[in-house]
Amino acid sequence: MKNSKLKAALMATVVCAVANPALADFKDRNFRVSNGVAEDHPVHNGMDAMQACLDDRTGGKMKMTGFWGGALGGDLQATQALRSGVQEAVVTSSSPLVGIEPALGVFDLPFLFRSNEEAYAVMDGEFGDFINEKLEKVGLVNLAYWENGFRNVSNSKRPITKWEDFEGLKMRVMQNNIFLDTFSNFEANATPMSFGEVFSALETKAIDAQENPYVTIDTSKFYEVQSYISETKHSYTPFLFLFSKAIFDTYSPEEQAALRDCAAVGRDVEREVIQTLNQESLAKMEEEGLQFNVVSAEELERMLEKSQPVYDKHKTEIGADVVEMVQSTLTEMRSN
Numbered sequence: 001m002k003n004s005k006l007k008a009a010l011m012a013t014v015v016c017a018v019a020n021p022a023l024a025d026f027k028d029r030n031f032r033v034s035n036g037v038a039e040d041h042p043v044h045n046g047m048d049a050m051q052a053c054l055d056d057r058t059g060g061k062m063k064m065t066g067f068w069g070g071a072l073g074g075d076l077q078a079t080q081a082l083r084s085g086v087q088e089a090v091v092t093s094s095s096p097l098v099g100i101e102p103a104l105g106v107f108d109l110p111f112l113f114r115s116n117e118e119a120y121a122v123m124d125g126e127f128g129d130f131i132n133e134k135l136e137k138v139g140l141v142n143l144a145y146w147e148n149g150f151r152n153v154s155n156s157k158r159p160i161t162k163w164e165d166f167e168g169l170k171m172r173v174m175q176n177n178i179f180l181d182t183f184s185n186f187e188a189n190a191t192p193m194s195f196g197e198v199f200s201a202l203e204t205k206a207i208d209a210q211e212n213p214y215v216t217i218d219t220s221k222f223y224e225v226q227s228y229i230s231e232t233k234h235s236y237t238p239f240l241f242l243f244s245k246a247i248f249d250t251y252s253p254e255e256q257a258a259l260r261d262c263a264a265v266g267r268d269v270e271r272e273v274i275q276t277l278n279q280e281s282l283a284k285m286e287e288e289g290l291q292f293n294v295v296s297a298e299e300l301e302r303m304l305e306k307s308q309p310v311y312d313k314h315k316t317e318i319g320a321d322v323v324e325m326v327q328s329t330l331t332e333m334r335s336n
């Protein structure tokens with residue numbers, strides 16, 4: 001009798017804790033989120049949605065503050081600060097982090113994904129989790145895969161409609177050997193450079209070309225110093241919403257779950273805003289005088305074939321199992 005009463009009381013506590021986690025599970029937190037992109041990039045919309053979700057879940061106890069335009073350092077520098085536990089969070093492209101976790105290079109393989117839907121299914125599924133486990137081993141918790149997006153080329157020299165048009169172009173690439181090899185293979189004069197240096201390098205004509213998703217080219221104002229833009233969609237770059245594992249591990253399980261769940265809420269909003277803004281950004285850049293060129297489906301196929309040596313060269317470094325897993329996931333998805 002006594003025992004069953006105790007059981008009932010315990011059950012009530014458990015049910016209550018699940019339905020409405022005690023606020024004691026949440027401490028007052030205010031963490032910094034480093035961004036390379038400008039404040040008007042859709043990451044901001046995603047972070048607002050994530051914050052609303054966190055307010056709801058934590059009774060307003062968990063707050064985040066966004067820093068923009070690389071104010072807390074570039075992608076790589078900010079990520080290293082997470083690993084050493086001195087900074088909490090960063091929204092970064094995966095590409096500059098291949099020196100930390102080589103498997104991330106899988107996302108840099110040219111023409112890997114054909115559509116956003118394909119990219120989402122791969123990243124939000126088993127393959128994304130597989131990569132996340134590797135990131136945890138190097139001190140990084142990926143809360144969710146956000147979006148930078150399909151990359152397109154802009155330049156100040158000439159229209160690009162086939163791979164031969166890259167010949168001799170002085171082109172900025174991310175600090176990533178797969179990108180370096182992809183564009184060197186198209187005979188561009190490719191130079192690795194951090195994102196923060198790109199605008200002035202284009203402005204002073206130290207470089208002719210760069211490649212990024214439309215919304216990033218727009219919000220970072222690269223179009224002001226470029227004349228041509230081509231839809232090459234040569235790769236899809238995810239944004240990782242990374243949290244310092246050293247700091248994450250000091251949070252309660254409820255706080256950790258709130259962070260993961262709310263980062264997924266923010267992700268959905270951020271992706272949606274990018275999809276809407278993509279065409280608007282392109283239209284705006286055309287209005288500003290950029291010449292827009294489409295690249296034919298046949299030419300994109302030719303570019304993919306031409307890029308095969310890049311796959312062969314980097315497969316071992318990325319991990320043969322990683323490349324094979326993404327390829328078999330895609331093959332299966334495409335056959336359905």
Ligand code: TF8
Binds near residue numbers: 075212
């Ligand atoms: C690049 C990336 C950047 C982002 C962002 C600024 O070209 O695509 O758009 O990583 O942090 O460096």
